[in-house]
Amino acid sequence: MPAQQQTIAVLGAPGTGAAELAEAINCCLTDSSMTAQAIAVADDAQLPAPIRHTLHSAAITLLMGLDTPCPAPEQARREAFDAQLRTMLANASVRYLVVYGQGPRRTENALKAIISIAPSAIAESAPDLLDQKPMRLRAWDCEKCSDPECEHRLFSALTGRGAESGAGRLTG
Missing domain, CATH: 3.40.50.2300 (Response regulator)
Structure with missing residues (x-):
């Protein structure tokens, strides 16, 4: 068969x-x-x-x-x-x-x-x-997540959109 x-x-x-x-x-x-x-x-x-x-x-x-x-x-x-x-x-x-x-x-x-x-x-x-x-930004297990909001944050960080709004900035 x-x-x-x-x-x-x-x-x-x-x-x-x-x-x-x-x-x-x-x-x-x-x-x-x-x-x-x-x-x-x-x-x-x-x-x-x-x-x-x-x-x-x-x-x-x-x-x-x-x-x-x-x-x-x-x-x-x-x-x-x-x-x-x-x-x-x-x-x-x-x-x-x-x-x-x-x-x-x-x-x-x-x-x-x-x-x-x-x-x-x-x-x-x-x-x-x-x-x-x-290549990984963080130790998260994103391949299995498929959370649209999480993906949007990650993609925004990768494309630099987050930098424009001040998101993700480290302060000392």
Whole structure:
């Protein structure tokens, strides 16, 4: 009996590159029972039943971070869509991991997440990601947290937005 196809669900706000990441992941997969699929979600109040079913049955769900370049007027729309998407995922009880990075770095981060659930799914010709030490600001376990407010604080600190408001300054 052939193994059932497992989906790696990839979704995000418009312009965050979900389809491109799904394609890059598929190029690195060696396990023919797994496939990455970009999930298009409309600007609705809740996830449609077929999408909810796909996400619940997925081996892993990856949500695109908002760290890719974007024109300023579009950024507010992306942030609103991302917030709505996270709310829909939470309301549907879908667990997800947020993937950050640009270009190959984002693909590497996604592959690390996939390796955590299916070590044999990634081709050996892909970069040896397990030996790379991730850069960390603090000893928190953010990879498993997915708290949107925590992510926002961390992302703001990384991009320097926190410095403008005086957040995170050390006083002696």
